[in-house]
Each structure stands twice: as C-alpha cells, then as structure tokens.
Amino acid sequence: MSHVDGNAMIGALSLAMGTDVADAGGVCAACGLDHPLAEAHVYLRCPGMVMCCPECSAAEIVLVEIEHRLMLTVRGLATIRFGTPAQS
C-alpha cells in the first residue's frame, strides 16, 4: 500500500486547524520544498494520518483522532501558508 494525495487529509486537517486548508501551502522543514498541502503524500494505513513531503518524504504533519479529539503534530513544516492560491 502506498501513499495517496494530500487531499485525503484536507478534511480532517481543516477541522483540526479551524480553517479550510484546501488551498494552503507549506514549506518542508527538511528540504525546503514549497508545495500545496494537497500535493503532499499522505499515508493512511498507519495508526494516524501522516503527511509527508512529496520531494524528500520527511514527515510534515501527523494527525491522530483520539476519542473524538483531534491531535495535530506539526513535525516538519517550516511554514504553513493559509488562504492564498497554492503556487507550484
């Protein structure tokens, strides 16, 4: 089983962040790639949801739903850019 697109995590991520992140972008803290969150690689076949950099595969965001509470860990994004069209 491999990854799916960032899209698959956008709903839960928007809920956790309290704002729609469908158009948000991010800068990978490991390799510096600036990319739309929707273009990240997402791994769902694991204990939570993990968003990884599409270039270097470093884990950027980990999202876990624990007893109806969302727990968000931003491990590897230097910047998250909200609400502006993503540049590729």
Next chain:
Amino acid sequence: MVTRGFTGRARSASDAVPPGQYVTADFPVLTAGPTIAIEPEEWELTIGDGATSKTYDWDDLHGLPMVTITTDIHCVTHWSKRDTTWEGVSISTLFDDAGVDDLPFALVSSYGGYTTNLPVADLVDRDAMIAVRFDGGEIAAEHGGPARLLVPHLYLWKSAKWVRDIRLSDDEQQGFWETAGYHNYGDPWREQRYYSD
C-alpha cells in the same frame, strides 16, 4: 451511531488476544512513510549510551548468537497475528557485546526517520530482538527488512522497521507516535493505545 450490517473485519472475542484486538491471518502493512529499500550490505546498526558506541554491519550481526521465538504480535490498529516466528539477535546479547550501560531509556531510530521510545528493561528482560528472518524467510522490505526491532509484548509501533540506531539515555525522549498522541508505553493487555489511556 451504529451502521446496520457493518462489522469491520472479524474481531475475536476470545481471551487469547488482548482486548479490542481481532485475529488476522494475513500480515497488514502499516507505515508512516514510504517503504525503505536497504540491501543487507548497506545496512548498519549503531548501539550507543552516549559514552560507548558500537556499529554492526550485516556480517557482524550474524556473528552473534541467533535465537528463534514464536509469538503473537499486536498492532494498535486492532489486528493481532498469532504464532509468528522470528529469528534474530536478542537485545540483551547485543547490549552485552556492545558494552553499553543499561541506562533507563532507549530511543530507537530507523532508516527513513521513524523513531520510537521504550524503557531499556523492556528491551533486555523480555523477548526483544533485532529480527532478520520471519517465518523462515528473509523479512520483506515492507515489513521492515532486512532487519527490524521486535518487541512482541508491546504494540507493534514499538517494533521499529528498518532499525538503524538504538541510543540509551538517562533522559526519556519520545518517538514518532508517542509525540503524536499514542501511549508512551503501549501495553496491549492493558489497552494502552493513547496517551489518555
């Protein structure tokens, strides 16, 4: 709300597996990132306590006594697999050979950046090993081959795939899932799935 007719995969109510687990015959692949491909010739494992460290390559590891265990394994995503057979080098053998002090905490790191933490007692007093064979064959890359940590009495996220480093310390440092909300210890029989359990 309950969904009529939805059971999920069959879950066992037997007490042979921990609470909330179902028995599966296959071996699901769970990963927080891409499968890491490492040839045995490139694989290395470093054991260190801050003062002493020793690095093993594939041949070094195979120069140590091997043990075989048959055990059930339990994943926090609710599946358990019964009677799996693993061959490898026990962690206590490895720590003795490396000459490291049994400091109280271990942080385990993998190729690809995954980490997990556990008490050193759980590595040396039970069945924990660096496994190099599963059910009589090589360990497939998707299951953590060529070498993975196996700590069968804790949830499987503690059994780091593609293991490359075990660092012993006086201070506890949390790993990938432990930081993200999973239990610090992860005993399946006490259903320690989340930090709040």
Next chain:
Amino acid sequence: MAGSVRRALGWRTATVVDSIAETATARSLGLDVAAWSGHAAGQHVDIRLTAEDGYQATRSYSVSSGPGEAPQITVERVDDGEVSPYLVDVAEKGDTFEVRGPIGGYFVWEPAAQPLVLIAGGSGIAPLRAMWRAGTLRAPITVVYSARDVDRLIFRDELDSDATLAVRVHLTREQRPGFRSGRVGIDDLNEVIDARVAPAIYVCGPTSFVESVSRHLLTLDVDRRTIRTERFG
C-alpha cells in the same frame, strides 16, 4: 470562521436513497444529507462506519454527481478493504451512516471555457464524472479512461451516449474493437493534448496510474500548473 468549518466538516447523518450497481464490483449510492450545502466538481466526502462494539472505520470517496445534483458516491470494492465491501455489497436504501464534507479545493474544476482533459484509471472516473456533468458546451471535454476490461467500465452508457464528450477508452487486459488496448501511453496523451492551448488536466486513479500519466504529461511539455492529480492507495 472556525465555527463554519466545524459545521461543514462535522459528522452528519447520510441516508442511502438510491443504489445503482455500476459493474459487478462497483456501486453508486445516492445520499440524502441533512442541510447539504452543495458541492463542487471533484470534491470528496469522508464516510465513517461504526460497528455495534464501537469499532469505527473512515474512508474518503469522491462525489460522482454533478454540482447542483444530489450527492452521490461511486465505490469500487477493494478485496482486502473493510469499508468498500460494506458500501458495495451490504448497504441498502434506507441505511444510514456518517458523512463529513464536501471537502477539498485542490482537485476541483470550476466550469470555464478552457478545454478540459479528464484522465481516469478504474474508479478514478468518479470525481471526473462530476466534472463532465458540470461542463458547459463552451468547454470541449475529452475523457481518457483506462480499465482492466469492458466489464469493469463504470458509467459506460453515459460515456457512450453523451455526444459532447470525446471519449477514448483503454482496456489493459482485453482486446476489443472500438477500444484501445494496453495502458495509457505517451502517444495516446499526445493525441488528445495540445500543450499550446493549455487545457486543464485532471488525473485520478491508483497511485501507479497517476504517477505514470503525470510523468508522460511532463514529457509532453505540459505546464505542470495545469495538471491536478488525485491518487488512491
């Protein structure tokens, strides 16, 4: 703003009001969702099922109905799955489960005059159907659809009968007159894509399919900003 997101993305009850067997392994379910605010073409919903003992499983499915139509999902059964077998084989009219959405603003097409090229592998056709149903006659729409064999084609009658669509169907495991055989290759894409007119290109399917098509498209000098992809596992 947090409040509105929470409303849009909180779990709500969906009732199955329509059930259509598309193929032996795929089914479309029409849903009635209280206070459904409408969706854009390409958006998806999260669906959560709960067993009697409290066990829950959540998966994402694209909306396959057009904007303005009632929400519908189209699901292909995955053999080792646990949500898709329920949705394809068990769910009946009147059944309820939880739904969250619509979600997504990236893999979305807003009707425009620019030519549109839709490229699907397998059940990746679902969100693309929402796009061609959103289309206006101003935008020429080409559909490139790859399936294992003719029995796996979803929406075949609709693709046959809609004269506004230019449709090319590839069968990867079957040879049959009127169909292309084999995977979607660079030459097949070159025939339908004129990089000079900068069409909007949407690609949806299994990861390997999307990766392969994306690589071909970049070889054809298509501006990568015009390509939107969605992969499923």
